[in-house]
Amino acid sequence: MWSSAAAGLGLGLGLIVAIGAQNAHVLRYGLRRERVGLVVAICACSDLLLIVVGTAGVGTVIAASRTLTVVMTVAGACVLLTYGALAARRAVRGSDVLVVDADARPAPRASAVGGVVATTLALTWLNPxxxxxxxxxxxxxxxxxxxxxxxxxxxxxxxxxxWFTALGYGAALLRPVFARPGAWRVLDGVIALVMVGIAGGLVLDLAAC
Known part of the structure; x- marks a missing residue:
């Protein structure tokens, strides 16, 4: 019983602790201290639901459907490319609204909740x-x-x-680094590369099948 739980914990962390669409998204909001609880809750609850679905046996059905696999892969690649393009634009142009005060206690920016929810759900549920x-x-x-x-x-x-809780709320420790506009441009550049790389890998894997 406990050995199975420990095995699940180890494998779950091993799969999720890597640079990816979800993690980059959570890190970005964590650094800005903007809607952190909402973003973390959506990502964590989505993972929990998907794990339950997989454990119930649905994973076998999805893996056996070529059509469903292709649709999921193409949709996911499009979402990741779009998100990567937006990050690349921010990296090139920069944005003063992203600068944080490393010493002051920041007030969250009034981003539309609907937009945050939609983006977080898209990066989670449309990612193969x-x-x-x-x-x-x-x-x-x-x-x-x-x-x-x-x-x-x-x-x-x-x-x-x-993991999502630690990443979202632990990002505050990096705020002194991201008090400089240039640091945000570097982060967005890395995010753009990661998104494009993942999307490209998805397409290549699909073509090789």
């Missing part, structure tokens, strides 16, 4: 990697634990909650 990691891979490995598969899923879910 999320399904491959949570639904297909974690779901398949959970099945190998038999009656303890839900303990495995619980461990993986705990890993997601811990």
């Amino acid at each position: 990697h999320v399904y491959l990691d949570t639904v297909v891979l974690l779901g398949s490995l959970a099945a190998g634990h038999g009656d303890a598969r839900w303990w495995f899923a619980a461990g993986a879910g705990l890993g997601s909650v811990l």
Whole structure:
């Protein structure tokens, strides 16, 4: 029981602790201390739901459908390319509204909640990697634990909650670095490269299948 939970926790963290669309998005809002709780909650709850779905056996169905795989991959690549293009534009042009005061206690900017929710959901639910990691891979490995598969899923879910919470709220420790406009441009440049790289990898993997 506990060994299955520990295995799920370790694998969940291993899959999610990497630079990707979700993590870059959470980091960005964490650095700005803007809607952090909302972004973290959406990402964590989405992961939990997908892990449950995968553990229930849906992962096998998705993996077996070529049409569904193609649609998910193309849609996900388009979303990532769009997000990457926006990040690249910010990296080139810069933006004074992103500058933070490392010493002052900042007040969150009044970004529209609907926009934050829509972007976070899109980067989560339209990213094929999320399904491959949570639904297909974690779901398949959970099945190998038999009656303890839900303990495995619980461990993986705990890993997601811990990671997104730490990333979102721990980003404040990097605020002194991002008190300079140039640091934001570098971050956006890295985000753009990551998004384009992931999208390109998705397309190449699909073409190779």
